[in-house]
Amino acid sequence: MGTKSEKGKDGGEGKKKSRRPKYSRFSQQELPACKPILSPGWVVSIFITIGIVFIPIGFAALFASERVVELQFKYDQDCVPPKYKNDMVAYIQSNKTDKTCMRKMPAVSSKMKAPIYVYYQIDHYFQNHRRYVKSRNDKQLRGDENNTADCAPERYAKNGQPIVPCGLIAWSLFNDTYKFSVQNKSIAVSKKDITWKSDREKKFSSKVYPKNFQEGGLIGGAKLNSSIPLSEQEDLIVWMRTAALPSFRKLYGRIEEDLEAHDQITIELQNNYNTYSFKGSKSIIISTASWIGGKNDLMGIAYLTIGGMSLFLAICFILMYVLKPRPLGDTSYLSWNRNASGVNLRF
Numbered sequence: 001m002g003t004k005s006e007k008g009k010d011g012g013e014g015k016k017k018s019r020r021p022k023y024s025r026f027s028q029q030e031l032p033a034c035k036p037i038l039s040p041g042w043v044v045s046i047f048i049t050i051g052i053v054f055i056p057i058g059f060a061a062l063f064a065s066e067r068v069v070e071l072q073f074k075y076d077q078d079c080v081p082p083k084y085k086n087d088m089v090a091y092i093q094s095n096k097t098d099k100t101c102m103r104k105m106p107a108v109s110s111k112m113k114a115p116i117y118v119y120y121q122i123d124h125y126f127q128n129h130r131r132y133v134k135s136r137n138d139k140q141l142r143g144d145e146n147n148t149a150d151c152a153p154e155r156y157a158k159n160g161q162p163i164v165p166c167g168l169i170a171w172s173l174f175n176d177t178y179k180f181s182v183q184n185k186s187i188a189v190s191k192k193d194i195t196w197k198s199d200r201e202k203k204f205s206s207k208v209y210p211k212n213f214q215e216g217g218l219i220g221g222a223k224l225n226s227s228i229p230l231s232e233q234e235d236l237i238v239w240m241r242t243a244a245l246p247s248f249r250k251l252y253g254r255i256e257e258d259l260e261a262h263d264q265i266t267i268e269l270q271n272n273y274n275t276y277s278f279k280g281s282k283s284i285i286i287s288t289a290s291w292i293g294g295k296n297d298l299m300g301i302a303y304l305t306i307g308g309m310s311l312f313l314a315i316c317f318i319l320m321y322v323l324k325p326r327p328l329g330d331t332s333y334l335s336w337n338r339n340a341s342g343v344n345l346r347f
Contacts, residue, residue, distance in 0.1 A: 051311035058303030064290040135168035157212035175222030189253035
């Protein structure tokens with residue numbers, strides 16, 4: 001059984017259309033480009049340059065990190081009365097136990113210049129859990145107060161009204177508080193502008209106020225002042241930027257005055273937050289900052305490692321080239337050189 005042939009406008013049989021793509025220099029990667037030949041000289045020079053650049057940066061980063069003064073005090077065990085040592089969950093969940101705790105932090109090792117940053121650190125807390133991260137409603141935070149989708153189980157209060165802000169992230173807001181003093185002189189902690197400007201202006205509305213918060217079936221962490229809009233609830237904004245790792249620090253505030261060497265800081269804290277149910281831990285950290293941020297040697301070590309390895313490889317290639325040299329191939333056989341000579345390599 002035959003098939004009808006295609007006919008052109010002139011009535012004759014047309015040719016079968018080709019599925020072959022139309023040729024272009026772009027699709028065939030024939031546009032002018034830099035195609036360097038990685039000769040031994042080029043390779044050695046690149047590795048030496050990387051080493052010369054990275055090693056000083058690594059030393060500078062380590063030096064900056066060493067200049068950061070940091071004090072850390074882990075208080076979750078020390079601030080539990082002796083009679084509750086075997087049942088710390090009962091202590092933290094009881095409304096009758098006194099959560100006030102007075103402790104002295106380690107003495108300041110060297111002068112701490114303002115601004116001094118106060119952080120709280122929580123360990124073994126998985127804020128990156130899928131269901132936890134999902135339990136919020138960004139549309140509500142931006143203005144749609146009645147929208148509580150994805151906020152279960154913290155969507156509605158006992159009176160049936162929507163919770164603002166809804167969801168488990170807001171519900172579990174950190175509620176330990178800290179007061180500092182040196183030689184009976186109180187040290188003020190500022191909470192102004194401890195959040196990202198983009199969060200305050202774009203993600204949290206100045207027209208939305210907390211409503212029915214911590215009035216659902218479960219009682220979680222801190223409460224919010226219903227007369228302050230969400231855009232000014234900076235503790236909440238900091239907390240709702242969830243951490244990627246189970247051990248994390250979050251900014252609590254700033255101290256705007258210097259602390260001298262050997263100062264003994266007294267801290268009065270309220271040990272309210274329940275980390276005992278999931279065997280977590282809590283710490284308070286006071287730290288200065290440098291041009292690379294807080295105290296962290298990883299950046300400097302990484303730069304030194306990469307720079308050192310680059311210099312080591314450069315020396316190895318030099319020795320190989322001197323002791324066992326190999327002749328380079330004829331570059332005239334390279335495709336782009338043959339094209340430049342007028343040889344057509346297209347098939």
